Amino acid sequence: MISWKKQRHIAFLSFLIFLFSFNGVLAQGDAKNGQTLFKSKCSSCHALDKQVVGPALGGVVARLKKDQNLDEAWLLKWIKNNEALRKSGDKYANQVYEKFNKTQMTVFADLSDQNIKDILEYTSNPPKEEPKADAAGGAGAGMDATAISAQKEQDKKTTAMLLITLGAITGLLTWVLLKLRQLVKLQADPLLTPEDAKKTKSFGEYYKKYNKVAKALLGLLALLALYGLWNALMGIGVYKGYRPEQPIYFSHKIHAGENKIDCQLCHSSAKYGKVSEIPSVNVCMNCHRNISEYKGKYIEPGKTREFYTGQIKEIYKASGWSEEKQAYVNPPKPIQWTRIHNMPDFVYFNHAQHVVAGEQAIISSWNKKNKDNQIDVVCKACHGKIDTMNVVEMANDFTMGWCIECHRSTEVDMTNGYNKEYFKNLHTKLKKQYPASNGKVTVESIGGLECGKCHY
Numbered sequence: 303m304i305s306w307k308k309q310r311h312i313a314f315l316s317f318l319i320f321l322f323s324f325n326g327v328l329a330q331g332d333a334k335n336g337q338t339l340f341k342s343k344c345s346s347c348h349a350l351d352k353q354v355v356g357p358a359l360g361g362v363v364a365r366l367k368k369d370q371n372l373d374e375a376w377l378l379k380w381i382k383n384n385e386a387l388r389k390s391g392d393k394y395a396n397q398v399y400e401k402f403n404k405t406q407m408t409v410f411a412d413l414s415d416q417n418i419k420d421i422l423e424y425t426s427n428p429p430k431e432e433p434k435a436d437a438a439g440g441a442g443a444g445m446d447a448t449a450i451s452a453q454k455e456q457d458k459k460t461t462a463m464l465l466i467t468l469g470a471i472t473g474l475l476t477w478v479l480l481k482l483r484q485l486v487k488l489q490a491d492p493l494l495t496p497e498d499a500k501k502t503k504s505f506g507e508y509y510k511k512y513n514k515v516a517k518a519l520l521g522l523l524a525l526l527a528l529y530g531l532w533n534a535l536m537g538i539g540v541y542k543g544y545r546p547e548q549p550i551y552f553s554h555k556i557h558a559g560e561n562k563i564d565c566q567l568c569h570s571s572a573k574y575g576k577v578s579e580i581p582s583v584n585v586c587m588n589c590h591r592n593i594s595e596y597k598g599k600y601i602e603p604g605k606t607r608e609f610y611t612g613q614i615k616e617i618y619k620a621s622g623w624s625e626e627k628q629a630y631v632n633p634p635k636p637i638q639w640t641r642i643h644n645m646p647d648f649v650y651f652n653h654a655q656h657v658v659a660g661e662q663a664i665i666s667s668w669n670k671k672n673k674d675n676q677i678d679v680v681c682k683a684c685h686g687k688i689d690t691m692n693v694v695e696m697a698n699d700f701t702m703g704w705c706i707e708c709h710r711s712t713e714v715d716m717t718n719g720y721n722k723e724y725f726k727n728l729h730t731k732l733k734k735q736y737p738a739s740n741g742k743v744t745v746e747s748i749g750g751l752e753c754g755k756c757h758y
Contacts, residue, residue, distance in 0.1 A: 331416075331423025339421050343410065346592055350428060354592050355628060356402060359425045370394050374422060381418050383409050403629075539646070545695035546640040550620070551613045553602065559689035560600045565681050572653045572681070580639050583621045590614055594625060602692045642696055643685070650756050656680065660712070663745075667712040683708075709750035714743045 340348075340359075350360035366372045372394065379387050380395060384407045387395045399405075410418075557563045565572070568585050572578035596610035618625065622632035645651050656664065661680045668683045669676050677683060686697025698704060716722050716729065729743055749755060 331419035331421070333420070333424045333427050333429050335417075336420035336422070336424030337429060339413075339417055340424050343408075343413070344421065347407075350425060352594075352625075353628060354594075355405060356407065357398075360428070362425050363422050364426065374419070377422060378415060378418050381410055381421075382413065383411060385409060540699050540701060541696050542699050543695055544642060545693050546642065547693075548640055549638055550616045551609075553610075553692045554688045554694055555602070555690055555692050556598060556600060556610075560598060565679060565688070566657075573657050574654055576652045576654065578653045580641070583617060583634070583637060586617050587621050587623065590617055591623065594618075642694060643700070645700070648757055650758055656684075660715075660745075662718075663712055663715040664708075666715070667708075671711065705756070706751060709745040712745050714745060714748060716743060 344359070347355035348357070348359045350358060352358050363374060363377065366377065376394075384395060384399075388399055413421075557568075558565065568581040569578045594611075594614060596607050596614065598607075598610075601607060601610075617623075619632075620635050620637045622630045622634040624631045657680055664680050664683050665677060677687070682688065684698060684700075686695075688694060714721055714725065716725070725743055725748065728747065732743060732747060744750070
């Protein structure tokens with residue numbers, strides 16, 4: 303018979319063993335750390351709830367135990383070095399490799415056992431997502447809403463002014479026509495009363511007396527009409543503010559602004575070629591092959607996350623990508639993008655020359671002239687702050703005068719070793735010829751206004 307004292311010791315020891323065992327289960331992995339590791343190491347090929355490049359990993363530990371009777375130890379081996387596990391002859395490892403088109407999984411030898419346990423804990427018990435601030439009520443959206451509201455108000459005022467002006471002109475012309483009609487009617491009557499005859503005579507005398515004034519007014523109106531015609535002609539080909547709808551909605555604010563994607567990741571030829579090309583759908587799929595739905599915080603007014611996700615699906619349709627099969631199985635359909643910036647054929651413009659050779663000079667010149675509107679990327683000098691635009695629009699006139707003004711004010715970067723040596727004699731000559739300029743070398747000074755530079 304066990305004494306009461308021994309029973310208490312046994313019960314206490316049993317409780318400690320149970321407590322430490324239970325604590326070991328609870329401390330199996332840190333889901334929060336696992337979430338961070340999953341996003342940095344795994345999310346390019348896996349998601350919790352669906353197949354991407356690899357299988358869905360939500361509940362993978364329990365699923366593997368149930369289907370294959372494999373425990374966490376197998377997963378540790380697979381994640382650390384799946385290649386070695388396959389070569390060892392492991393049956394299930396080779397089955398997985400064959401099932402997913404022999405896609406080589408990355409070897410994660412840098413992950414510790416605890417790191418992997420954290421990741422597996424995240425796949426089994428992902429922490430609840432904290433409520434995301436809806437940008438429709440956030441600062442970014444507020445700025446957009448304010449800008450849209452201001453633009454609408456300005457449009458209303460402009461429309462009202464045009465209507466008032468047209469109304470006044472219409473009223474004046476109507477009054478003149480009525481008076482002329484009355485005079486014609488009076489003159490056509492063979493029996494004029496003395497009073498009507500006096501009116502007719504008075505109008506004739508009045509016209510004769512102020513004939514010169516009338517001609518001067520007509521001349522002024524003719525000049526105003528010519529000025530209006532000239533402005534209209536000068537506006538041909540100037541499409542500042544042009545913002546066409548595209549076949550697939552693409553927000554530069556989300557990509558370049560919120561996600562900080564460099565312009566040249568998509569427009570790579572801007573740095574190395576004459577033309578900055580429109581990216582092919584393959585460029586889009588480099589990212590969106592694994593990003594099938596929008597989960598960002600920013601949502602512009604009038605849009606939803608479902609709307610953005612729907613546009614990603616349109617990219618899949620265009621590329622022929624199948625989410626289910628994770629392969630290009632359908633015939634591709636070219637996206638008919640609407641071009642926004644298009645120089646006339648007689649104008650030569652080299653992107654690489656401005657983006658590479660003129661980068662620092664253009665940024666510096668712009669920031670000196672625009673203290674309240676600084677830029678950090680050379681592209682913004684011509685295309686505006688693309689990273690704030692939901693729909694891209696033409697931000698500048700792109701007229702000959704606009705280009706010439708830039709060439710006259712932009713100083714050549716003389717801190718550049720090549721320029722400093724190449725323009726050394728010109729620099730000395732300018733200092734002597736234009737002492738007031740302090741020897742500043744602008745693009746104009748090095749032939750930036752020569753016709754053949756832009757027209758050939």
